Amino acid sequence: MRPKSEVQIEAAKPVGRIGVMVGGxxxxxxxxxxxxxxxxxxxxxxxDVARMSLHAMGxxxxxxxxxxxxxxxFTIADYAGKSAALGFVQFVSFLALISVSLGxxxxxxxxxxxxxxxxxxLWEGIxxxxxxxxWWEALQRAGIALLLAMMxxxxxNDILHILG
Numbered sequence: 001m002r003p004k005s006e007v008q009i010e011a012a013k014p015v016g017r018i019g020v021m022v023g024g025x026x027x028x029x030x031x032x033x034x035x036x037x038x039x040x041x042x043x044x045x046x047x048d049v050a051r052m053s054l055h056a057m058g059x060x061x062x063x064x065x066x067x068x069x070x071x072x073x074f075t076i077a078d079y080a081g082k083s084a085a086l087g088f089v090q091f092v093s094f095l096a097l098i099s100v101s102l103g104x105x106x107x108x109x110x111x112x113x114x115x116x117x118x119x120x121x122l123w124e125g126i127x128x129x130x131x132x133x134x135w136w137e138a139l140q141r142a143g144i145a146l147l148l149a150m151m152x153x154x155x156x157n158d159i160l161h162i163l164g
C-alpha cells in the first residue's frame with residue numbers, strides 16, 4: 001500500500017503530508033461511566049477549565065502570557081469549524097470549553113458583568129445600603145471601558161490572524 005500524499009494550506013503556507021505514521025494507528029477505547037461518576041467527572045473537568053481560564057487571565061495581567069492569546073469571534077468560529085470537522089464529540093467539547101470560559105469571564109468582579117452585580121449585592125449586604133450613585137456610575141463606566149478594551153484587543157488579534 002502506497003502512502004497517500006496531500007497538500008494542505010495552513011496559515012497561507014502549503015504544508016505537505018504523506019499520510020504515514022510511526023507505529024500503528026492508536027487504538028480508540030470507548031469509556032462509559034455511571035451517572036454519579038460521570039457527574040463527578042463533569043464537575044471536575046468544568047473546574048479544571050475554569051481554573052485554566054483564570055490562570056490564563058492572570059498570566060495576561062502579569063505579562064507572563066501575551067495578550068495575543070486573547071481571541072475574538074472570528075478565531076473562535078474558525079476553531080469551532082475545525083473541531084466540527086473532527087467529529088461531534090470534539091465539537092461539543094469545544095463548545096463546552098467556550099461556555100465555561102465565558103462563564104468565568106462573566107463572573108469576574110467587573111461592574112457591568114454578573115460578577116460585578118454580585119459585588120454590589122455583597123456591598124449592600126455588608127453595609128446595609130446600596131452602592132452610592134456616584135460610585136455606581138463611575139464603576140459602570142470603568143467596567144465598560146475595560147470590556148471595550150478587551151474586545152478591541154480580541155478583534156485586533158482576529159484581524160491579524162486573518163491577514164496572516
